[in-house]
Amino acid sequence: MVLAISGADIKYAFLCLMLSGICDLFDGAVARKVDRDDEEKAFGVEQDSLCDVICFVDFPIVILTSMGFNSIWHIAAYAVFAICGVARLGYFNIKTADINKPAKYFTGVPVTYSALIFPVLYLVSFVMPKEIFEVFVVLFVLTKAFFEILNINVPKPGKISYVVFSLLGIAMISIYLVVL
Incomplete structure (x- = not known):
């Protein structure tokens, strides 16, 4: 967030956003390796959701605002996005309250998918006229918000998904470092 606000490139x-996504892929696996009681597990679930809100809801909003997308329409879209993200995480935490029986599906698109989706949005900004892109940002953010609260089952990543998502993240990071 400091990089976005400070006016740095x-x-x-966006690289930090992608790195947070890669780290988020493995935090649960690491937590499961640590011996914890039920209270500590429940605390970890809540702490993870708080981190998800900061990294994958607040951080994209800060980045887009720092890019100059701060009209009343953008701010309204960000508010909807934040409300949907928090509601989605809260609902997921309630739905999966049994910490000893992990869910096999997410309800709605996870907020953590922002780690790959928003960096792709940034790449689109290079090929789309600025006036059109300003409108596209609003529609994009609202669409992402809608899919977060949509009552659809999204499979939780399995072992192969961790590899695929990691490779996608590394590919995107490479594009950012080499091409941009």
Whole structure:
């Protein structure tokens, strides 16, 4: 967030967003390796959701605002996005309250998918006229918000998904470092 707000090259803020996504892929696996009681597990679930809100809801909003997308329409879209993200995480935490029986599906698109989706949005900004892209940002953010609260089952990543998502993240990071 500091990189975005400070006026540094915005690609570095997007790189941090992608790195947070890669780290988020493995935090649950690491937590499961640690011996914890039920209270500590429940605390970890809540702490993870708080981190998800900061990294994958607040951080994209800060980046887009720092890029100059701060009209009343953008701010309204960000508010909807934040409300949907928090509601989605809260609903998921309630739905999966049994910490000893992990869910096999997410309900709605996870907020953590922002780690790959928003960096792709940034790449689109290079090929789309600015006036059209300003409108596209609003539609994009609202669409992402809608899919977060949509009552659809999204499979939780399995072992192969961790590899695929990691490779996608590394590919995107490479594009950012080499091409941009």
